[in-house]
Amino acid sequence: MNRFVLPLAIFAALIALLGVGLTLNPREVPSPLIGKAAPHFELPQLRESAKTFTEKDMLGKVWVLNVWASWCVSCREEHPVLLDLAKSGSVPLYGLNYKDKREDGLAWLKSMGDPYQLSIYDLDGKVGIDYGVYGVPETYVIDKLGVIRYKRIGPLTPEIVKEKVLPLVQELGRA
Amino acid sequence: MLRVLAFLLLAATVKWVSAKEAAPAAADPALEQRVMTLASELRCLVCQNQTIADSNAPLAEDLRNQVREKMRQGSSNSEIIDYMVARYGDFVLYRPPLKLTTVLLWFGPLLLLAAGFAILLRRVLRRRPAQEFEMTASEHKRATELLAGNEAERR
Numbered sequence: 594m595n596r597f598v599l600p601l602a603i604f605a606a607l608i609a610l611l612g613v614g615l616t617l618n619p620r621e622v623p624s625p626l627i628g629k630a631a632p633h634f635e636l637p638q639l640r641e642s643a644k645t646f647t648e649k650d651m652l653g654k655v656w657v658l659n660v661w662a663s664w665c666v667s668c669r670e671e672h673p674v675l676l677d678l679a680k681s682g683s684v685p686l687y688g689l690n691y692k693d694k695r696e697d698g699l700a701w702l703k704s705m706g707d708p709y710q711l712s713i714y715d716l717d718g719k720v721g722i723d724y725g726v727y728g729v730p731e732t733y734v735i736d737k738l739g740v741i742r743y744k745r746i747g748p749l750t751p752e753i754v755k756e757k758v759l760p761l762v763q764e765l766g767r768a
Numbered sequence: 769m770l771r772v773l774a775f776l777l778l779a780a781t782v783k784w785v786s787a788k789e790a791a792p793a794a795a796d797p798a799l800e801q802r803v804m805t806l807a808s809e810l811r812c813l814v815c816q817n818q819t820i821a822d823s824n825a826p827l828a829e830d831l832r833n834q835v836r837e838k839m840r841q842g843s844s845n846s847e848i849i850d851y852m853v854a855r856y857g858d859f860v861l862y863r864p865p866l867k868l869t870t871v872l873l874w875f876g877p878l879l880l881l882a883a884g885f886a887i888l889l890r891r892v893l894r895r896r897p898a899q900e901f902e903m904t905a906s907e908h909k910r911a912t913e914l915l916a917g918n919e920a921e922r923r
Contacts, residue, residue, distance in 0.1 A: 619816060625857040692826070718830050725855040727813035727827055 671748035688712030
């Protein structure tokens with residue numbers, strides 16, 4: 594009987610390891626950008642293409658940058674959460690319209706509602722690359738000094754907003 | 769006739785497809801070679817088990833273009849790798865750097881192999897040699913008979 598103990602223990606440990614592995618999401622790659630300054634951009638706005646917007650305009654404020662696109666299916670799922678966040682007025686929300694057609698982006702905001710103070714327009718996805726975007730939607734919380742404090746890959750959910758985003762925004766707002 | 773037509777159609781499609789794929793390479797083969805060599809070291813984050821050289825995902829295409837552009841501007845391979853790691857982390861590398869967080873990744877398999885050998889060695893050393901067996905004279909005689917092929921015994 595004794596000789597089965599060790600193999601069984603190893604087997605159980607392996608099962609536990611693989612079990613934990615199954616609950617992890619391999620798509621969520623830890624971003625190296627957390628704790629670093631938000632990469633610089635200066636992009637035209639979605640609504641008013643003559644005007645530009647840069648992350649420097651937001652220095653001194655805690656804000657949220659949400660990467661979205663009209664072709665992105667999960668964005669549709671996320672949209673009500675963003676509308677609620679905007680309505681709560683707890684943090685300014687800016688959008689980055691990623692690799693989209695301008696008219697498609699505008700049509701999306703018209704039909705679904707616009708939670709953003711404004712959206713910037715990243716047609717070729719260069720700013721997306723600078724921000725390490727690989728799965729739209731992605732969301733960043735940026736502090737008063739322009740440092741990225743949090744990144745969410747994939748849609749925001751009411752739980753994430755309540756448990757992660759809002760507490761962090763409050764904490765950063767006090768700093 | 770129909771077959772010929774179908775063949776021609778197919779041939780035309782092949783031609784069209786290959787022509788489309790080959791277009792960027794024709795511009796500067798040496799540069800393209802460099803782009804693809806480096807791109808095959810970089811992981812596509814959308815389709816995680818492919819390199820950005822293999823993948824047709826839009827992001828992989830963008831990243832290849834980015835690599836190409838950087839090379840045109842005279843960036844070295846290691847500069848481009850640093851650029852990618854700064855944005856996407858070590859995960860983007862198919863050969864991650866050796867550091868504290870990746871030690872297990874690099875040496876884990878070796879460790880398992882060593883453990884396997886240790887267990888094997890222990891088992892082999894523990895195994896007792898087969899016991900000496902002394903036969904009595906009568907047993908010896910019977911064995912000889914059996915080996916000689918006594919049909920009656922064997923039936």
